[in-house]
Amino acid sequence: MPCKSLEILVGLFVSLCIAALFFLALQVSNYSDLQDNGSYTVNAHFENVGGLKSKALVSMAGVPIGRVTEISFDSDNYDALVKIRIDARYNNLPSDTSASILTSGLLGDKYIGLTPGGLDEFLQEGDNIELTQSALVLERLISQFLFNSADDDK
Amino acid sequence: MLLFYNLIFLCYTMISIRNLTFSRGNRKIFDNISLDIMPHKITAIMGPSGTGKTTLLKLIAGQLRPDSGTLLVDQKNVHQLSRTELYKLRKKMGMLFQSGALLTDMSVYDNIAFPIREHTQLPESMIRTLVLMKLNAVGLRGARDLMPSELSGGMARRVAMARALALDPEMIMFDEPFTGQDPISLGVLVKLIKKLNQTLHLSSIVVSHNVVETASIADYIYLISEGKVAGQGTPEELNTTKSDWVQQFMQGKADGPVPFHYPAQDINSDLLSNNAKL
Amino acid sequence: MNFFQSIGHSSLKFLAKLGRSSLFFSAILTGFGYTLSRPGLLIKQLYNIGVLTFWLIAISGLFVGMVLGLQGVYTLSTFGAESSLGIMVAASLVRELGPVVSALLFAGRAGSALTAEIGLMKATEQLSAMEMMAIDPLKYIIAPRFFAGFISLPLLAALFSAIGILGGYLAGVELLNVDSGSYWSQMQGAIDFHDDIINGVIKSIIFAWLVSWIALFEGYDAVPTASGISRATTRTVVTSAFAILLFDFLLTALMFGAS
Incomplete structure (x- = not known):
């Protein structure tokens, strides 16, 4: 009709x-x-994740290559366990790659920056990133600075 | 013996209403009313405005539920039927609404084709033949492409009549078919109702308060007033009946058992009272 | 005493209406199969409800987006954070303004028209006439309109958000020289497909259900007189607006409150 x-x-x-x-x-x-055009997950232990959130960016040399999928507390080691999903295209990261939690800009989001190591073995599904650097906590930085300057005065 | 007689009587009537009571709010519209409608006859139901004549049609069609009493149409108790059975029964009923109630977003042709299209699987060519025949019966074959808003009141009622006939019903109910019509349309409608009833062997129910027109075509008349049957019989019987009320209604007298004045206190005391707001 | 009586009276009336509208809704659902078997009816209503609301939604979306762009730049520039404009525009449109404003506009444009149409059909006995022809008006008239509304609004809300984001781009990037790259990349970084887009769509689906239901019920339940229909039309717009905003709060609390 x-x-x-x-x-x-x-x-x-x-x-x-x-x-x-x-x-x-x-x-x-x-x-x-x-x-998901294929990815693999690696773990990283951090002493302190600061304000890192799941879904935060993971980048190497400033290029996003993956995302944080899960952040949990590891009660065996009393530190934070972060699961990182990395795009399968980047399957040749050296196994001694180090991870650090960084901030984009002064007030921006926290993200994980990966720095490549020099080994010939590559990171596999379920591997651990051994070398990690925790988030910079501003209060701790300031107290450290004050403590050091007080030491210098003596 | 009495039961046997009742059975024959039931088979003979098209619609049989027994001890029907219906009220709206606190007002009793029908109080223990009983009437019968015979097949292939024109039965008129008349009464002053506001006596619930249209309500009676809605009760017969199963659109309203009575408080008590039975209402048999074609020997089926309308208010105990399931929805599907009720809809099946309604295909045997045609109803002509006071306003025509044509579907405003369709042309005249589509309005009449609508029930046929919905209820049958007929090919479009056959539907066309049927529609044109129905339109021809009411004399409006030439108006098939008009929209309902372009029709006059009388024409709209004739189209509605053609639509009510679309499914070849056994009975047809006319709700105030004569109200607000000019003399020519009135004559056409009176003639049409009579002719259709004869040629199609319909059982017709005409609800109206137009005494002259209705009496001229009705085979049997029920007069309803204040929820009761005030008088019944053929038009001749009613004209010669002794009841003052029936005479007042049939002759259209201004005063009688139904007073001219709405109930009020005596005029002299009303005019002289000091309650007037100055 | 009269005070309590009137409270009791109106709450009973409200409950009765809620009951009637629930029955009405279940009757609409039984008309779903019928609507599917009559795509012609659905298409006609999609035109009446969806296509005729299209321009209203498109133009409103453009202007809302542009205003967001301008206001966003003025506010963000005080923090030197104009590059986050994309996040602000997209997040507010996709999560809130898209579903809510398009539902409000839809209630005003299509909802009121539906109520008036159904109310008028009732007043002119067209619905009764259909029942007498053994055609269920709930299936033939109401159900196609309901499903057309239910389909149209989520689509219109998506359109509103998309055009709004383009409007924000026009105002922010073309007019006020925010960097085009950061507009899009910051947006893509911050807007999550599941948390933002899908939740926004779910919101607009629920609003579509609410508005279509309210509009059709008010028409069907209207007192069949001129003043009755005009009151029903007003009630459609008012009740829809209340329901949209109330449900928006509830849904936002459910979806975004937890994280």
């Missing part, structure tokens, strides 16, 4: 709106990052 132009208009409307939805997914959100 409904005429053809009606159907065309409705068709246009629906496809435009679905295009908008795709735009939101692909251009606005991290949907394309979530597309």
